Amino acid sequence: MKGVCVWTGNSLDLLAMKEAESKDPVHPERETRLMARIALDDQDAMEELIGLWKLPIFRFFLRSLNQREDAEDLTQRVFIRVYRSSPRYVAQAKFSTWLFTIARNLLIDEIKKRKRRPQEVFDERIENAEGREDGQVEEYREILLNQLDAIPENQRTALLLRVQRELSYREIAEVMNATESNVKTWIHRARLELRKSLSNLRQKS
Amino acid sequence: MNKNTEEIEERIDRFLQAEENESFPAFQDAALAKDIIRNHQDGFPRVAGKMLPYVTLGLAACLAFAFLPDFGAGDAAEEFQMQDSIAESLLDSDKELLEDLMALPVDVGTMEVLPDSSTLDLLALLDSPLE
Missing domain, CATH: 1.10.1740.10 (RNA polymerase sigma factor, region 2, helix turn helix motif)
Structure with missing residues (x-):
């Protein structure tokens, strides 16, 4: 049982x-x-x-x-x-x-x-960024942080549960009270946004 | 997927996993556990809360048992009162007739028709000694 x-x-x-x-x-x-x-x-x-x-x-x-x-x-x-x-x-x-x-x-x-x-949160973010060092790695990190912050909550949560916890699509759907196909779409879009932001940075440098 | 894309994907995954050194909460497990158990109870006894439905059900059953005999006694009392009032309303002649019927040695269940009052008078006349 x-x-x-x-x-x-x-x-x-x-x-x-x-x-x-x-x-x-x-x-x-x-x-x-x-x-x-x-x-x-x-x-x-x-x-x-x-x-x-x-x-x-x-x-x-x-x-x-x-x-x-x-x-x-x-x-x-x-x-x-x-x-x-x-x-x-x-x-x-x-x-x-x-x-x-x-x-x-x-x-x-x-x-x-x-x-x-929102203003209070913005100030705290700047404090966080100032506390860190390291050139390019930090730049990547900052871009990913900003991009992750910019995407909708459902996309971000779905992606984090998938990557951090390796939950299945069905389990993520249960957590988020959504369908599996919704979850797949959210994860795909979130990844695409993060990939795009890093690709843009590479092209610039 | 070319090497460049692979590298980007890896970088994204590493970032999302947040496994770097600073990604540890500052609180201690034991201290948090102690704080939660001591300070965050809802106020209502927790095990009692779990048992509440059973306790309620048990109490309801006890109350039902306690009240059922009273309902029965009440009905019986009403029935006796009704019987008394019927008995009072009967005429003396009717009472006598009923007493005679009760005294009959014949099994009532076997009789097809009950004797009426004139038949009983006739029977009584036959029983009385001839003058």
Whole structure:
């Protein structure tokens, strides 16, 4: 019975789950077990889940927003939501799909907030750019950052989930509540835009 | 795909993957876990929240059991009251007739027609000794 976790909420069950996990550390449903323990306020399980997923989530936000502090803040908020949802969590899809759906919802909220304060964001971007060195590499990077920022959110998110997490088109469609063909189109367009921007730079130099 | 395009694609992928050294969040896993568990509960007991539907169902069942006998008792009381009022409304002659019928040794279920009052009078006359 894949992806179904049954627990009755007593400490014996918790011990049994911990034991099973230690015997089988690479179990595909590891997150499901962790979620059941998190629902019982198990701090170790929470820490383990954060350790497993903080980098993918953080990097997704970092590239989506190009803002380190906001990326950290949103990453933490993802885990708060995970904790609060844990008593109701049922593993119906891949854990990563569920997790990135939460992340994307938070990202959309953040983008809406940013639209209300564009000047502030612009200033922060300049600060980021000033902090870096290195000639051509930095130039490429800056162009890609600008181009990634310029493309629509759905194209950027689809591309990031594909490249960073290697999610399938179907999984990305689930996260974004869209069709697979939409996702394919978005990724294609996003790649085309990024490629075009770098090609233009090469031609100039 | 020529070498130039390949290089561009690689550069794009490397950039998107954001795996450079500075791409690590500053917070500590343990500290965040502790903070979340201690400070971000909804206020309602979480396990109790999960058990809430079952508890509600159980309470509803208990209430139903508690009230059902009362409904039954109420019906029975009404029925007795109705029977009393019918008995009071009967004439004395009717009561006697009913008592006679109850006293008959004949199995009522086997009789095709019940005797009327004149038949009973005749039967009573036959039973009485001749003068």
